[in-house]
Amino acid sequence: MRETPLSTCERDFILSVIADRKRIDGRQTYDYRKIKIVFGIDRGCCSVELGKTRVLAQVSCEVTEPKQTRPTDGILFMNVELSPMACPSFESGRLSDEGVELNRLLERCIKESRCLDTESLCIVAGQKVWTIRIDIHVLNQEGNILDCASIAAITALVHFRRPDVTVSGEDVTIHELDDRDPVPLSVHHMPICVSFAFFDQGKFLLVDPENGEEKVMDGKMVIGMNKHREICTLQITGDMLLLKEQVLRCSNIAVVKVQEISELIQTALENDKTARSEGRKYGFAESIEREQITTHHTDITNVDMEDITKTNHETMDEEENQEQENSEENKVTILEKGTGIVGEGGRNSWLMSDDDEDVKIEPSIPNKSKKHKQKEKKEAYSFGDDSEEEETVVLDESDLHMIKKVPGSSDSVDLQSLKPSKSTPGKKKKKR
Amino acid sequence: MANDLKTFQPKEYYRKFLEKDVRPDGRELGECRSTVVNIGSITTAEGSALVKLGNTTVICGIKAELANPKADEPKNGYIVPNVELSPMCSAQFRPGAPGEQAQVLSQFVVDVLQNSECVNLQDLCIVSGKLVWMLQCDMICLDYDGNVADACVLSLVSALKNTCLPKVTVNEETQAIETDDKITNNLKVQTTPVSTTFAIFDDHFVIVDPTIEEETLATGIITIVTKEKKLCMVHKPGGTPLKDSQIQLCIDRAIERSGQATKLIDETQCSLDR
Amino acid sequence: MEVDRTSHELRPMTCELGHLSRSDGSATLTQGDTTVITSMYGPGDVRISKEIIDKATVEVTYRPKIGLPKCSDKLKERLIRNTCETVILSGLHPRTGIDIILQEMQNSGSFLSCCINSACLALLDASIPLKYLIAAVTCCISDKGEITLDPDLKQEKKSVAILTFVFDSKDFNVVTVSTSGSFSNEQFQSCLMACREASKHVITFYRESMLKKLSKSV
């Protein structure tokens, strides 16, 4: 579905608000929207909300062969999916330019900054390594998907636990989750992307642009940074011209923002850890705030099964009568070795005659409702013109009558006698 | 006149027939089309069967390949069913990658195999953890005239019962794989799943083994797969809600049909062995 | 994370409606720990090739959490689409498209029924005209023949057969059936009865949720 474009007056309004050093949602220039991190029941699953923008990340792992160029390194694979759930103009399955940009930025931020120790993912050098896969699903697009996705990806990566393995000689044992506690991945640092939107040829700058602001901005600068103040990725997109000072100013702001977000992620991870160890409830079901009119909750519902068992017996009695009604019709006719036929209902243009005459098929079973069969024009049919085993199925009229007759005739049909003799060109396979 | 009605008011045309308990092709509501099974006609395949339900035609060929088992299931072989709906069988299909219908049908057949436990995957093991059989079951629809699901299941089961695998041994010393074509073993098929599809017309007529016209006009489809007297799949993807009695009727019919089809496969197979 | 329950109980249900700002209707439904988010758009514009002259085109996209959609997901997608198509009064919106997108958040058993129920809630949230409501309930049969309603993942793994039924809210007839594993006719009947009884509670849950949403305070 197409997205509704921004109207000119909306555009002008947003720009005029920004020129007044305000933002349409009431935030200050350098403010982030509220960040909410929720973990699922599974390890390595988290959903991050940045204002109304929402992203789901899930980390999974499997044992694969390593790449030939790096036999001792595990593999990290990332995929960002712009699901149509997030925005009507996204199409599932097809990677748009926007999708490629997002994928590459995250790949550069997380994969190419080497925050995950891939060497620790090696099981048997050159043969077996862990492949870690991060799937990121965008659920709601209200601007700044990138920052939200980068928080989700790195949090999920830290939250994830892979099954323990032991190697003895050539045998590799992957321990079940119940068998041994799964182990966390070794994550060196946590890079987080911070996006800056520029307006009016770089005159105004905003942190964390929301959807409307993204639509009217000139361009965007993305800084991926960890809390040690190391820049992991940096990129300017959009057509605008910046000066060096502006870049440095952004990187200074990013330092502060990354510190804040890192702490938030740490707290969220700690909370989840204590909830799990204390046996409190956790997961998505718990994260839904119940004190709203849009949410509703019921506790365990008991289903009364008393009268069900009663009625059940009744229906079973009825069944008895229906069985054993018509078993006579199920006669199998063997036309030839390996070819059998049963039933004779319906029209069939595969059974054909050599002459152009219409064949009238008489209803052979004295059955109640079979009033008449329609005249049919039979067409010749052959298949497999060029394959090695060319087969032609040709049935002539005499066969047709034979086939039609059989089911109707008495119960004791000798199958042997029905097999077509050599002289009748019954159902034949010709090898050419 | 009848043809005009059929063209302009296909539903009305069908309704006129169904009210009199008969279908335009002369069948009763509960009557299947004539079913032809031809087993073992493809000699290059390890097992094969051609099935015709009226005009609907599906040919299934099974090719066996040697493969490595998965690490977590070292004793299990593979059965990989694949349904192909080429543009040859109906104008509604496009050439190229399998469309949605083909994918859905393939998955349906996979589910039937799994639920019916028709072949024990451990029977396909040659050397645990090292070598197993992989049966590539390709079902090609040659003529798409409705109820292809039933034809696919029937052709697959017939072909599986016809499948002969050569004896394969692994030489302990050289680790070489040795195939002995002279000694062949029939694949053990434990159960005979039979699928029966019903179409619901105008919310209350239930007709068995629908043709393509009936399928397109139907307000719902229900497929029941039975093995012997047990059910192994009831699949009704939406459509008109059915009363319990109607479902029960379908199940009874399906069991009945199951006996008929099982007999057909077995006797045809028997005729081949003689 | 699952609390012990006797076999005739439905797990706690929680739903949140309209929380995704971009879509026309959205719902998160959790049944026990199983969580599905559904959003929907429409009736809106539709690609010409998919346009139907006398009714709306209903499309369903299902996204698994890990990896790309597989063949089995296509079957699930088709099942959900046909089920939704049955209830939507699509004749009211000819030549338009109704898109339903489901996202797996957590699969802890009875997944298919959670998908269908959340789709129904999303349709309700978007105020799409429906013929009736639909309620899906899953049950499983253990090797001893015991029936468990709304099973979690552990119970599903131990069972010999899993059956999912979808009922309409008018006569509680069967809209959709999907099963795996094998079972006898009698077992099928008793599962059907049990699920029908349970589905009434699901419909009540819908009703209460909508009542709450349309009320002025909590």
Place this chain on the structure above:
Amino acid sequence: MAGLELLSDQGFRIDGRRSHELRKIQCRLGVFKQADGSAYIEQGNTKVLAAVYGPHEVKGSRAKMLQDKVLVNCQYSMATFSTGERKRRPRGDRKSTEMTMHLKQTFDAAIITNLYPRSQIDIYVEVLQSDGGNYCASVNAATLALIDAGIPLKDYVCACSAGFVNDTPIVDISYLEESGGGPELIVTILPKSEQIVFLEQNSRLHEDNLSKVLDVASKGCKDIYAILDRAVRDHVSKVSNVANTTE
């Protein structure tokens, strides 16, 4: 990293350059007859061809047409033999698509786009041999090609990369220095106004050092500008000489 010493104690790099030295640059304008503008550039062992067509009417889907400015269409492609291992897909993979987008973005900002509304300019870039700094060489080649085609630009567009080894920024890094795992900063500027058109950085670089590395890269861009400018002037005088003699 990998036991390679990228910068020796004496201050020399693997290929014998000092930290602030560019690789040898050779370039030529007007190498093709077919294209409206074309250029070839060699930066060390990185060899890039660029061709420009247009401005012409919008081809393909008319929906892409812009009412107020020209549509800049880029295509970045790497020859299958350009890298050590054979490259399977010359274009269309994620990295090439990204590069295409970056080129488009760069030239969208540098071309005076509002002069040709409802038309299209095509920029095709082919990397023949890759030895680090593909993006930079592509931008420099495309700039020359655009000048050759006579398309009005705000200024020359010059791109240069920089790395950071042993607390020393190094300019114009080669493939070996790129793959060593150290940070890589790519900057594209308009040399006269020193405005940044495009900026990209990979791998970890401490925030304190950003300014230093950025300075070195900008300096590199200006050096490249001088070389490009000379090449353009040579080319123009040569062409005008030929024109004069024929008259």
